[in-house]
Amino acid sequence: MATREREREEDAFEYEFDLENPFTSPADEPIATLLDAEGYHSTSVSAAASDARRDAAGFISKVSVRFGVELAVHPRVAYLALNYVDRFLSKRQLPFEQQPWVPRLLAISCLSLAAKMQRIAAFSIADIQRDEEFIFDAATVQRMERVVLGALEWRARSVTPLAFLGFFLSACYPPPRHPPQVVAAVKARAVDLLLRAQPEVKMAEFSPSVAAAATLLAATGEVAAANLPAFQAVVAACPFVNSEKLRECGEVIAAVCGVGPGRAAASDDTPVTVLGHNRSASSASESDWTVGSVANGGGDAKKRCMGPPSQWG
Known part of the structure; x- marks a missing residue:
């Protein structure tokens, strides 16, 4: 039953929106609507989750800087992805200390969702991990996307500071x-x-x-x-x-x-x-999700994992 309900939610989920105009229809009082929505979308990352947030932000920034043009990771896609990270961390607690690669999976999943929302067809989950030691396959990322969307209550049209620029500029x-x-x-x-x-x-x-x-x-x-x-x-x-x-x-x-x-x-x-780009955004852990390794083109072994655990959903 839960699986069928989740599939119906996915079918109803609408991708693509403008970060500066997050609503699908005009409102009589747009600023009042934005203020009401920002209260719902405001984030508060706890001290316990700040390291995970920093690691996720570091990976998102690195992808944007290194592969932005090549992989169509527009700065606004990166911005929306980190917004999803913040909203997720304000509502869910995950085993970051025991499984330090979890922030990486969260970052990749949020990047994937943001790329879908911005209709970036050229975005590739495999490509943004091409130089990484630890990789996640598409099925794992998709499962984590559902976990993220569940935490966001499927409200992916985030109200961000970009939505308020027009109001302040006109005033x-x-x-x-x-x-x-x-x-x-x-x-x-x-x-x-x-x-x-x-x-x-x-x-x-x-x-x-x-x-x-x-x-x-x-x-x-x-x-x-x-x-x-x-x-x-x-x-x-x-x-x-x-x-x-x-x-x-x-x-x-x-x-x-x-x-x-x-x-x-x-x-x-x-x-x-x-951001501390010299830090490892997620160290290799061989617990829970690790199921082996895959050789890349240079012959080096990359760790691959699958998940997330069912209790995260």
Whole structure:
């Protein structure tokens, strides 16, 4: 019965959506709808899960940096994938310490789901693992996808900071006083800052609306500094933006992205260093799921595992 119900849920699951417009139909009060949804989609990664989150973020970032163009891993796919990781970790506890390769499986499964949601046909589970010691087959990843979707209650249309950019920009840069190219430049820089800052575990502490406001303030300070006081006043007048959280988020963004007074902007081709890419995102474990090895093209053995355990579902 449970299997048939799950299959029906999968059949009803709709892929593809716009991160900036997460709803399928327009609402009479879009900002109210977003605020209501962000409360449901907000994440809070516990200290116990922070290492797992950091490892998953490191793998997602590495895939995006190394294989982004080749494997169509667009930065927004990576962003959505890590959002799924955060939402999952805020609701489920998994045996990360006993099975340290679990964050890798979680990251791969969330990347696969995000690629489906963004209609990335060229995405390949096998290719993103081509240089890894420990690999997971497609069936294992699909099983983990169902575990993730179950934890998300099949709500894959995540409300992220990207969905709030339009609201703040229209409020702070009303036409025709501001040239479209200025607004576009501020938005582009804000998106870049969001993508860079998200892997930092502390970013999971902030609501999407606060993260959007903080990155737009940072972007305005860089791109259109003369407009910063007016922008700050508009954001301060928003009753749903907590001023203390806004300040804290701004400090995290400044530290991670190297922006703000006296700081040089981070290079576009430099990955965020706080991820610890030199760490092993998941060490090899031969318990529970390990069923043998498979030889790659160079003759080296790769560990392969199958799962996840039924109790995860």
